[in-house]
Amino acid sequence: MTTDRPLEPAVRVRGIKKSFKDVQVLRGVDFDVEAGSIFALLGSNGAGKTTLVRILSTLLTADAGTATVNGFDVTANPADVRESISLTGQFAAVDEVLTGRENLVLVARLRHLDDPGAVADDLLARFSLTDAGSRRAATYSGGMRRRLDIAMSLIGDPSIIFLDEPTTGLDPQARTEVWQTVKELARGGTTVLLTTQYLDEAEQLADRIAILHEGTIIQNGTLAELKQLLPPAKVEYVEKQPSLEDVFLSLVGDARANDTADGRSDVSALADKESR
Numbered sequence: 001m002t003t004d005r006p007l008e009p010a011v012r013v014r015g016i017k018k019s020f021k022d023v024q025v026l027r028g029v030d031f032d033v034e035a036g037s038i039f040a041l042l043g044s045n046g047a048g049k050t051t052l053v054r055i056l057s058t059l060l061t062a063d064a065g066t067a068t069v070n071g072f073d074v075t076a077n078p079a080d081v082r083e084s085i086s087l088t089g090q091f092a093a094v095d096e097v098l099t100g101r102e103n104l105v106l107v108a109r110l111r112h113l114d115d116p117g118a119v120a121d122d123l124l125a126r127f128s129l130t131d132a133g134s135r136r137a138a139t140y141s142g143g144m145r146r147r148l149d150i151a152m153s154l155i156g157d158p159s160i161i162f163l164d165e166p167t168t169g170l171d172p173q174a175r176t177e178v179w180q181t182v183k184e185l186a187r188g189g190t191t192v193l194l195t196t197q198y199l200d201e202a203e204q205l206a207d208r209i210a211i212l213h214e215g216t217i218i219q220n221g222t223l224a225e226l227k228q229l230l231p232p233a234k235v236e237y238v239e240k241q242p243s244l245e246d247v248f249l250s251l252v253g254d255a256r257a258n259d260t261a262d263g264r265s266d267v268s269a270l271a272d273k274e275s276r
Helices: 049-056 078-084 100-110 116-126 142-153 172-187 199-205 223-227 244-275
Strands: 011-020 023-033 038-042 064-069 085-088 160-164 191-196 208-213 216-221
Touching: 011 049, 023 049, 023 064, 023 208, 023 216, 038 049, 038 172, 038 199, 049 064, 049 160, 049 191, 078 085, 085 142, 100 116, 100 142, 116 142, 142 160, 142 172, 172 191, 172 199, 191 199, 208 223, 216 223
Parallel strands: 038 191, 038 208, 085 160, 160 191
Antiparallel strands: 011 023, 011 064, 208 216
């Protein structure tokens, strides 16, 4: 259910704290996520990223602070929050016994949508899975399975999607496929809050990046703003060590050159012999 709330951010977090027994995981977190943007919560393992996402998706209750999602308070209006969002965890939640299309139809039926088959077919086409739709999800590659998982999470047209480390365990090609999917979501107007520990992922995707360290946001800004925190780059001349590619090209090039030279020598010798 998409609700237009242009006067406030899609997600607003103020002073969120959370502890588990004696371990203080979140120590007062503050940030806003602009509607229709990609916001990356960047941090190492144990920084508190998943805990924060679980609070925002009403699966956990904060010890202190406030948070609103699509204008609804996560504590006072959890049902409205859940209607506005979708959550995709670190591991794809697809049923591997079912086909890709059957997974989508099942979720559409659980959401009581009209014509679940049409919903499934539309999402298969949108995520380039039409040809694989009749195959069991167990046969899918990691990237295909993750795309199917994200497609399932979009059933019901949520305005905000939480992606908790969406490319964990994926190979480089599959990661690129997921990145393209996330960018398309944002272009379509969906607000994306993703958590990641991969610097290149945040750099490739995010409009804004918040760095979560030991339970607090230590920096929050665009990539350009974060880069300005460092001193200006210095131009230095350093000795460049050859890479394996340099060695390979050099050896192959030398071999070809020698072959050419040997060929020329043979031709020259033959010409001299014939001239005699």
